Amino acid sequence: MNAVPTADQMKPTPGWTVAVVACAAQFMVVLDTTIVNVALPSMRADLDLTSAGQQWVINAYLLTFAGFLMLGGRAADLFGRRRVFTAGLVLFTLAGLLGGLATNGPLLIGARTLQGLGAAFLAPAPLALINSYYQDVRIRTRAIAAWGATATAAGSCGILLGGVLTDGPGWRWVMFVNVPIGVALVAVALRSLPVSPGEGRGRPLDVPGAVLVTAALACASYALSGMEAHSWATPRTGGVLALACVLLVAFVMVEARGEQPLMPLRIFRNRSLVLGNLAALAIGAVTTSVMFFITLYLQHVLGYTPMEAGLAMLPLTVAIAVASLLARRLVQAMGPRLPLVLGWLLTAGGLLWQSRFTAEGTFVTDVLGPGILLGLGLGTTVLPMTIAATSGVPAQDAGLASAMMNTARQMGGGLGLAALNALAGAVMGAAAVTTAVTTRGYAAALVGAAGLSLAAGALALFMPKPRPAASAPAA
Template sequence: MNQINRWRAFTLLAVSFFMTIVDLTIVNVALPTIGRSLHFSASNLQWVVTAYGIAFGGLLMLGGRAADLLGRRRVFMVGLGTFTAASLAAALATTDSFLIAMRAVQGIGAAIVLPAALSIVMNMFGEGAERNKALGIWGALGAGGATFGAIAGGLFTRFAGWEYIFFLNVPIGVVVLILVPRVVPESRIETARRRYDPFGAGSVTGGLVLLVYAISNAPKVGWDSTRTVALLAASAALLVAFLVIESRVQAPLVPLRIFRLKTLAGANAVSFLLGASFFAYIFIGTLYMQQVLGYSALRTGITWLTASVTSVAFAGLAQALVTRVSAKLVMAFGMTLIGAGVLWTMQVPVHGSYWADLAGPFFITGIGTAFAFILVSIAALAGVAEHEAGLASGLLNTTQQLGGAIGVAVASTVAAAHTGTLLHHGHAEPAALTGGFHWAFIVLGLIGLAAVPITFALVRQRELDLAVAATALTTTPAPAPEEPEPATDIARG
């Protein structure tokens, strides 16, 4: 495959990857509008985000396994077709339950698309300058997708309607599906026997869905109710079953032996808490701005640019610092800033303003994400053998997405419960909502700060230093064309 054709194929794959990342954030600023249109309850609205995140994170590893064994292009097209069809159905949704179901199907499609697309890219480009360049662009698209999603969500909701945040995917998906067979090569791992571990994938996804459902409904039915206790017990049983399955099957979805690497285990624990704190912060912050301050969807999207642009601006400094000071300290510093920024937001009043109450916290959390995302991504590959790098990368994406889904569920539950209590005691609705959001910010800030002691307890400085050194070698600008080119911002992808 010549260079021109490789880059044509890469363009199609990158567009598809960009769509799945955009869908993580494009919904956030439209949530209040969607809630009013489809008559969502306060506790159910978070499922528009959570259903996508759980399906995405829970099936990501299985999607990668299927792509390697069945054919990467074939599986990619199945995933993109699923994602595109679910997007069309979501745009046409007339009930809250149907939209939630279609968001889950979108997540399944994204879980198939992402690992298949990245596997094709890794297979098309050999190690060296071209692969580093491709991965650099891939990482930049991952980082830019979140920002684009916030802005696009605001624009479409304001000028066209919330349905168009889903309609947007349809023509793009159809065009890519038509072009892929002509441009993208097929590849797979040749093996005598194909093993997928569907029971592992089913048990972990089912356990997580039950966990989030139990947490979300507990404020209404009671934490000590038979229903809540039964759901939590069933969730625990499925998650234990997952661990048992993974320890006994021949080809486990997640080989548990990989967690013997302390730095990798620590990085994934931090990744989970990073997703739980920051992604849920965007969710709760959006609700505060629209439900309390009365911001439009467009204004909300533009407001989040403070954090996004700050993160991009400080990414270069973060990459420079990891080679000059303790990488472990940089990771802990990033998570400290995220936790502190989220806790700072708990002081927002009913009649808040952007410059007085939001700009500072958004700026601090933006800097924190620049440090945290990059170091977590490096640490997740520390000490990992080359043939298991794909497994380690997939595991990192999985913990981050699942963290985000569970964080949104927990924050929504805390906010709804406290808001209900305040309304019951006679507080006005704006004051009650603000009080509920205050408690959610406290919980999310503490979740972010919990990553700091985990960093010091599990991450091994020597392993992380070796990983940083290896990353520095591949990201140093090349003095000659045949040397590797910089692969900047790979960590954010």
């Protein structure tokens, strides 16, 4: 007698739907970290924003995103990844609609804050879904490679797309652009993503831990965001950073004593995870700084418009995406350690070559060549870093590991940019502001980024071989 198939057996296999949804969601989240930058002058003129208000259009998203990522990752593990993913996607999409309809600065900043909150609950789930759904190692590696390429390229694409939308239909479409995509993704997610019940079963979220880590990250981000105007010795920077350290120590104490901690400290016994997150910090710092200083060089030194600068960054973006996909074969053949070292060496070489640009430079000689080498290096680091940061993690902690990695990249971007910007300012000094002086400052920052890349490559030598997750759930 033939067995009657169960309901689960009769469901169609989503195939690559999970990977496509994960990549699309990650593109939306990362895109919104950069797409607003080009539109800020138009927003300021239309909504009568102050200088501080203009800054908080960016910071409201980044602070909320980085601060709530850990909570979003743990919520995905406890309450089900599809449920948390869909809720975050709905909030993210509605916030984009509200931002596009904003009639004043506070409404726009409030919408960006809600968008950051939605992104924090949306971002951790895609990688966890990929890791738990695709059981075949080769297929899972291909899916992670596509996810990494999407995440890395989205930041650069945001600069170009922001210029296109601002010059075309207007700045409001910088906010509206995610609405149709979000609506479509919600429909696909509810229909096709696998259901994971989560491990909650009455277990509450660690609210004290969530508040402490969010406050610590928010204070650190707030202090770093104002370092251009306030030195380390002022209460605005040094005092708030000291408060962030106190809150972080309090968070560790709460997590060590809690019965159901937001971030179990046992997870740090995984050497691969620790080194993977250090690599994520470095990738965030180098990528953010490269985009920042090369874009400034193109506009302030070579005189490019925002649209032209975005187009000039495309070769770097394409190189990152291509290398992220090609790195799959290297990782399959050698594991994550050697490709990560190779990626950092290529990145350092590209940065040192890029730092030789001059005030009379040209696109082909001073931007295109080093940009391609730099993109190949950065792209090669993404997949091995992602595998290392999530390798050997139990299935119930997959969302947490993903959130930690995303948080590390966000915080690395802020800390690295602050430090390298301070280095550039020190080289410029009190000399008269000329294109030659400005170029020397930018070059010094890129040399500093090359040093960071070499240090990250040295740390990667201690990376252990990846281990499978302890208890991977059925797809």
